[in-house]
Structure formats: structure tokens, C-alpha cells
Amino acid sequence: MSAIYLVTDASLCDQAGHTLEFVVEAALQAGVRWIQLREKEETTRNFVRKAQQIQQLTQAYGAKLIINDRIDVALAIDADGVHVGQSDMPYALARRLVGPDKIVGLSVTNLAEWEEAEAWDVDYFGAGPIFHTDTKRDITPPMGLEGLRHMRQHSQHPIFAIGGIHEHNLDALMQTGIAGVAVVSAICSATDPATAARRLLHLTQHVQSS
Numbered sequence: 078m079s080a081i082y083l084v085t086d087a088s089l090c091d092q093a094g095h096t097l098e099f100v101v102e103a104a105l106q107a108g109v110r111w112i113q114l115r116e117k118e119e120t121t122r123n124f125v126r127k128a129q130q131i132q133q134l135t136q137a138y139g140a141k142l143i144i145n146d147r148i149d150v151a152l153a154i155d156a157d158g159v160h161v162g163q164s165d166m167p168y169a170l171a172r173r174l175v176g177p178d179k180i181v182g183l184s185v186t187n188l189a190e191w192e193e194a195e196a197w198d199v200d201y202f203g204a205g206p207i208f209h210t211d212t213k214r215d216i217t218p219p220m221g222l223e224g225l226r227h228m229r230q231h232s233q234h235p236i237f238a239i240g241g242i243h244e245h246n247l248d249a250l251m252q253t254g255i256a257g258v259a260v261v262s263a264i265c266s267a268t269d270p271a272t273a274a275r276r277l278l279h280l281t282q283h284v285q286s287s
């Protein structure tokens with residue numbers, strides 16, 4: 078499974094002159110196999126419609142479609158899973174709602190949150206922000222590489238790092254042995270999202286973990 082996880086931001090795509098569908102398909106063509114649809118401003122009706130359109134693409138490429146925050150939308154379209162954070166539906170309730178066969182990802186922003194959740198049956202942790210990012214507004218202080226390394230060494234679960242991740246810092250992150258990295262602006266804001274995704278994927282390969 079690809080180590081790059083695209084988390085979408087429709088307004089960043091728009092600012093770069095792309096539609097959301099174009100960016101998602103470009104990432105899929107490049108080999109990305111994890112897509113999270115993250116819509117903070119859409120009406121429920123539009124979110125569902127968009128999710129169904131994106132699902133046609135993810136299914137065509139054999140990729141996972143994860144819905145951000147909205148368990149109702151994920152259930153309505155039978156998505157592959159949901160991603161919840163510390164201010165969203167509590168993890169145990171999200172799991173109960175979607176059932177054992179769906180993917181549930183949980184954000185952890187510091188080691189205390191990770192310690193609390195480590196014994197839970199999460200499918201993966203989204204750990205971050207690792208570095209500074211302008212993409213998300215309501216953000217906690219960066220966890221940094223050391224926090225990520227500690228988590229990786231003591232966690233039984235796959236970890237996707239997120240926050241401020243671009244070509245120049247990807248190698249150091251992958252060397253910690255994490256499952257992969259989740260990116261927003263590195264692909265959504267790229268002039269050529271397919272090339273950006275291909276370069277990121279290339280950098281995740283042949284990394285020696287420490």
C-alpha cells in the first residue's frame with residue numbers, strides 16, 4: 078500500500094487552478110492509494126455528492142476512500158472508513174457506529190493523546206502536526222520528529238505523520254519507520270499534482286528505517 082496519504086482541501090486545489098477531482102485523479106494515477114475527503118465548508122448534500130464522485134475514482138484505482146469527521150457521510154456512501162480527531166466523535170463511538178470492518182483513523186497531537194489511545198483498536202494514527210503548517214487553522218504546537226520517533230518505537234499501530242510535510246523533510250520522517258505521511262498542500266497546491274505525488278511516492282521508497 079502506498080505510503081502517501083492525500084488529505085484533500087478543495088479551496089487549496091481551487092487556488093492552484095485545479096478541481097478537486099483533477100487533483101484526486103492525478104494522485105491516483107501517480108500511485109497514491111489513500112485518499113481522505115476533508116470538507117469543512119460543504120453542505121451535507123454537497124459533501125455526499127462529492128464523496129460519491131470521488132468514490133468512483135478511488136474504486137477504479139483500488140484505493141481507500143476515508144471520510145474526514147463525518148460518520149454519517151461515510152456510512153451513507155459506504156466509504157472505506159472515517160478519520161476522527163480529538164474534537165470529533167469519540168473514537169469508541171465512531172468505531173461502534175461504523176463497525177469492526179471499516180477503517181477508523183484517529184488523530185493524536187501529542188504523546189499523552191497517543192498513550193491514552195494506544196490500547197484501542199485503531200486502524201492507524203494520524204500523528205501531528207509534526208511541523209509548522211498554514212493549512213489547518215485550529216492547530217496545536219508541532220510534535221516534532223522526536224515525538225514521532227517515540228510513538229513509532231512504542232506503538233503497535235500504523236502511523237501516518239501529518240503537518241508541514243514536503244519533499245525536503247520526507248526522508249527524515251520515513252526513516253523513523255512510520256507507515257507513511259499524510260499531505261495536503263504538497264499535492265493540492267502543486268502546479269502539477271501528478272508529478273508532485275510521484276516525487277513524494279518515489280521519496281518514500283527505499284528508505285532505511287532507524
Ligand SMILES: Cc1ncc(COP(=O)(O)OP(=O)(O)O)c(N)n1
Nearest residue numbers: 160161162163184203204237239259
Ligand atoms: C491522517 C490524518 N491525520 C490527522 C488529521 C487531523 O484530524 P483532526 O485533528 O480531526 O483535524 P481535521 O482534519 O478534522 O481538521 C487528519 N485529518 N488526517
Ligand SMILES: Cc1ncsc1CCOP(=O)(O)O
Nearest residue numbers: 210212213240241260261262
Ligand atoms: C489536517 C491536518 N491535521 C494536522 S496538520 C493538518 C494539515 C496538514 O496540511 P499540510 O500537509 O498542507 O501541512
Ligand SMILES: [Mg+2]
Nearest residue numbers: 146161162165
Ligand atoms: Mg476532525
